[in-house]
Amino acid sequence: MNNLPPLEDLRLLCAVVRNRSFVATATELGVSPAYVSKRIALLEDVLHVRLLHRTTRRVSVSEDGELVYRWAQRIIEDVEQMAESVTTAKTTPRGLLRISASAGFGRKRIAPALSELVELYPQLRIQLELLARPVDLIGEGFDIDIRIGGTSEPNLIARRIAANSRILCAAPAYLERRGVPARVSDLERHDCLVIRERDQSFGVWRLKGPHGVETVHVSGPLSCNNGEITRQWALDGHGIMLRSTWDVASRVREGLLVRVLPDYQQEAHIAAVYPLRLTESAKVRVCVEFLQQWLGR
DSSP: OOSOOOHHHHHHHHHHHHHTOHHHHHHHHTSOHHHHHHHHHHHHHHHTSOOEEEOSSOEEEOHHHHHHHHHHHHHHHHHHHHHHHHSGGGTSOOEEEEEEEOHHHIIIIIHHHHHHHHHHOTTEEEEEEEOSSOOOTTTTTOSEEEEESOOOOTTSEEEEEEOOEEEEEEOHHHHHHHOOOOSGGGGGGSOEEEEOOTTOOTTEEEEEETTEEEEEEOOOSOEESOHHHHHHHHHTTSOEEEEEHHHHHHHHHHTSSEEESTTOBEEOOEEEEESSOGGGOHHHHHHHHHHHHHHHO
């Protein structure tokens, strides 16, 4: 091969594959869709392969494109790490920092913290995405994923940045109408507000109490994948929910919600999950340490 593909074209390809769209990529990078299309075409000419299949609605990746995409990610990561090792990047946070978090916690806790962080480090650009589904940290190109409950992937690093647990609670009106559960098994006979958010098992509650961990299968007339909606249903008196203390503690203090089975809870600490050691990336290190301090307030 006489010509090598430009690094910036490889970056552009990675963005197109991630967005599955020329238009979305152009918007993200601040260029025109025509420019994106032209650079991809030139990259295909250099490599003598078809990288992408284009339709009027979306862009899909060819088999050769998948191979080039994986190599491009490795090449870009290697170049970035090389640059970090010979510049001040290890001590001065700079560049794009992509962070993912669940919708409720991301909006109420992470977004305000990042607003302060970017004021402290003007060379840092932060992209926050709020997602209700599990995140493939490396495959989707995120630097940090904020998780409630930690991580099970052996190739990732998790650092606890805030203590948290999930507790059972319900509105006083519901408990007056249906009675107060005396034991975990009683939950099977109650209306429970079932939620699937990130790592939570749908309809299965595992609760730690005086006798260890107990499992109960719950159901009810309402279920949702959004914690804020479920919390409102609980406030409206529709049933018992299992929800993080960061979200409901103030309502319990105000008497709007009553804690049910107070000897039981589900451990769900807040963790920052990332693929690289903190010593290898100043932007990740600064962000994780700042979030830990900010949430500790």
